[in-house]
Amino acid sequence: MDSRSSSHTATSAKGKEIMIMDPNVYNSPDDIYADWDTDDELEMEFFEATLQDKGASSPGSSSYNSSKVDHFVSMGFPEKRVVQAIKENGEDNDEAILNSLLTYSAIEDTSSGDDICLDDFSDSDGDNCRAVKGTERYSDNKDKTISILVDMGYQIEDVLIAIERCGYETPIEELADYICAAEMAKVADVTEFRPPPQIPRIQIDKKRKAFPKVNERHRKRPDIRRERSSESYSHKLMIGYGVPGCAPAVCHRKLPDHVVGPPYFYYENVALTPKGVWDDISRFLYDIEPEFVDSIYFSAAARKRGYIHNLPIDGRQPLLPIPPKTIHEAIPDTKKWWPSWDKRTKLNCLLTCIGSAQLTERIRKRVLSGDPSEADKQFVVEQCKKWNLVWVGKNRVAVLEPEDMEMLLGFPRFHTRGLSRTDRYKTLGNSFQIDTVAYHLSVLKPLYPNGMNVLSLFSGIGGAEVALYKLGITLNNVVSVEISPSSRKVLQDWWEENGLQGKLIHVDNVEKVDKGMLDRWIDEFNGFDLVIGGSPCNNLAGGNRRTRDGLEGEHSSLFFQYYRILNHVRDSMKERALS
């Protein structure tokens, strides 16, 4: 595991020291968060509504004025922290107390994670949300509807999308109209489109920001968000607002007004999280719906990811040249050894761990006869899928080389050279798929002909930087926050080797990035144009047997740092614009 201890310099391959910002020159460690948000406006309407809601649902809980401690404990905060927060902020300052508690809950490693249990934000509006239709939609009519529409001459993709968006119960005529309208919109390149969700957005004072809570996921009760999940987060196609060669019937969206325009932000994480996680993430990130995309449309390897961003979605351009999209095209040497009974044309998701040499040897023995049994074939194919093995010789499979992964992810060959083999797999497995991300970011190219200032959180080996660079966007100033020294070195080396002229600032720990640092950068660079990053997925990813704890997990809770930092950049730049 990466150490969170601060290392202030690292040595690059060229022996040059990487300068790392030291936050302690601005703040003492103890008050890194102490001043956080305490001067910000709070969403008191929301909090009070939450309180009332809680009080109504649990009559036994303390009333507002009786016991301050009980009051906050009843909201689910641990008593220990409540006492501390009251001590720090004074008994009368509810706002500051809540803020402290919320900040703590976001930034602390919650070894006793379950004790943070606020009431559900969506409860207060839940009753108004029942407009969503039920899920009893998988009727026999489904296939019939699809086949009728296909017979009418519509593309199957468009039909599926129309059905997904409108519901299976929707009359055929309506669906047909929908598809036609979508086609027209595509042709006319209209930018306005109907607001997709039937779910009412949480509309409080637009000027202020909502601070929704992390949901307590083990609670057993009807959950409106589940319906919303199955309603709007369909993963069937996973093309988001479109991929090259496969546009959805509808490719427009309506963003909340206050998130339109700069600073742009782009957030990424695994698509297949525990239930409710993306709803939480979405709620924090201004109720923007995630765009789920599988990199299978950009690469020969799958990579199902969700992206939340406020980028325009019109005029996207793929990175050129178009990468190979099948295994044989991507790794041509494998073609001559590929047995006919291995039907794979695409690789599964590139992970952080690889299969062992022993496994490939066991597989070799299974197929050595030249005429393996059906059981042998089944075993071999199963293992090949599990570990992304490819045929590299007669009866011989092997794991992907790090260079293969670099290529499949869109990085330059040998991008991670210099790391140990294990670390190369690990850092690559944790990275963006460049072509996918670049496709989304491509809309920035005409907007920033003079280059961009980028705040890159959880940079890793620099996926965001590489994507922007390959788009031909000049990187004027980049602040890169990354915990792993070896990953920082990879980015620094890449930066130097490609002769980038901009300023690259490294920060080692996202938790140390405070208001002072951000404001200094914003002053110096005249603001950030893009805040980009994918927070740790360790506690969300399906491969994690031990600590798949959701957003409150030890590492994945760093999402709240992304939110915290983005929110301040937005506030600070808004303030600047007004003065």
Add this chain to the structure above:
DNA sequence: CTAAAGATGAGATTACGG
């Protein structure tokens, strides 16, 4: 000491066939 190997399923979504 580092690096590799091996053991460790659940959770969510589809697909499919009554």
Add this chain to the structure above:
DNA sequence: CCGTAATCTCATCTTTAG
């Protein structure tokens, strides 16, 4: 409608080899 099977997943931890 339903249950069941199939599929896949930005992983963690301990042991072993060197």
